[in-house]
Amino acid sequence: MNHPDPVFIQPLLGADDAWSGYKVELADGANDEILSRLCAASQLDEFDQRLPWFLPASSTCNVSVRLGERSVSIFAAQSAPKSEEALKQLEARLRQNKCKVGLAASANAKLPATGAWDYLLIGASHARCLPPFTLHGMASRTTVVATDVHSHSDREWLLGNACALSTSEFLLTRTASNSKADITRLKLLKLLTLIDGDADTGALETVFREEAKLSYSLLRLVNSAALAPRSPITSFAQAINLLGRRQLQRWLQLLVYSDPNNGQHPTPLLQKAASRGRILELLARKLEPALDNPEDTAFMIGTFSLLDVLLNMSVSDILHQLPLPVVIQKALAEHEGPLGQLLSVIDAADRHDLKLAATLLEKIGIDADSYLDAQLDAYSWAAKIRPAD
Incomplete structure (x- = not known):
């Protein structure tokens, strides 16, 4: 057949x-x-x-x-x-x-x-x-x-x-970035390393105080339709309590891509990064060899795969400022490992090299039905990531 x-x-x-x-x-x-x-x-x-x-x-x-x-x-x-x-x-x-x-x-x-x-x-x-x-x-x-x-x-x-x-x-494609926006985003990367290092809440709040608009941007993002909290989240502490550190880390990864001016304008790069992270997350357990916490690792690889475009920096320079596990570094910098190869599939599809994308999917053992389901789930979810008014 x-x-x-x-x-x-x-x-x-x-x-x-x-x-x-x-x-x-x-x-x-x-x-x-x-x-x-x-x-x-x-x-x-x-x-x-x-x-x-x-x-x-x-x-x-x-x-x-x-x-x-x-x-x-x-x-x-x-x-x-x-x-x-x-x-x-x-x-x-x-x-x-x-x-x-x-x-x-x-x-x-x-x-x-x-x-x-x-x-x-x-x-x-x-x-x-x-x-x-x-x-x-x-x-x-x-x-x-x-x-x-x-x-x-x-x-x-x-x-x-x-x-x-x-x-x-x-x-x-890379474009010249606004320096102030880059500073804000680099602070976000610092925040992510603190969360990954299990820093206490006080240390996290210090970063938010250094860049006050981060709190506002985060609250607008987590109150979007993609998360749909039963009641509005109104403070950083509440966000930690309701989301937990694992989910908070994911939303902070996406916050890097949000509108630095806190405007109402849609941010398509955010949604693109979100859908990449979700596709990798959904397919992570189908890949060999198995990884520890594959979903979290996969989501981070997908969302961070566009940081070079966002920050107008090379991947190596970004990784130098953002210490990450070796498996994530190799996937982002060299597309090594099963998750790096899956990222290559998405990159090939974005370049419309569909024959290569199909070949790579077959090579890593992802069938057409599984990839379709992952895309539909990821795009329907990412489409709802619109900051609340």
Whole structure:
């Protein structure tokens, strides 16, 4: 029996940087079995029911049955001859049933007329080569989704040119950091080492007093929908008492990524780090050889895997300032060990090297169903990490 290749889910950003949709990608040669598994997953009920899911058009998997109006079937501008007729029939059937359809544009094919498709997916470099105002005209009757957005300047240009949604590759590129924000975050790293070293509460509170806005940021974060406390947490001491040190450490790891100005703006890098940590945590016990406290170790590796981007520092410089167990250091710096290899899977998927990601998953013994479940759990949880107003 052939095992299905994994499916890879990519959150899409809206103009306000909030997760505003999800794009599903399949490795080359993958069959539709795993796509059917996705559409049947009960975890889909945990996601915001208003957000669209973009899935490859499939003649054997009826995505609209499970996802309903959330589903958008994406057709390629140029398809393989052997599947062209089947896809044309599928497109006609979807349109007849008033299902949402989208086109993945190709630089080698003419753009469709505005309104011909519900959604147009277009690469950033392709979009920037178009005549002025082309996307504005397209967006009058078609929702434009930008893909392969590898720089912050591309992201800004696309937002200014009528793109409603975009992929988030640009989040993985370093930019100059505000020095004060970095100081705050370095204090957070100091706080994490104190917790890891079992320091007393007084020592922890001293760090918060040195950087007062940390308390405010922490309280907004732990009161988010992802934790959903029965009653609001109003002080650092209460946070320790209610969460315990283990959970507090996890929220502090995420706090490193929060908005340093305490604004209401979504922080997509935080959610990306959170989802990485959660995916590694959920799959940690499936890896060999087994580790002590694998979930905590895995969560830290996942959340800290983007610190170099956040702090605009090399991984080696960060690890020099943040003493961590050897297994975590090797996973972060060299992608060594089973958790480091799993981190390589996520990195490859973020680079859209899906064939490599699928190969690495098979190598470390993670099947497609397990990886899909971990993604769905992680993304539904991370999507709720929005600081309370």
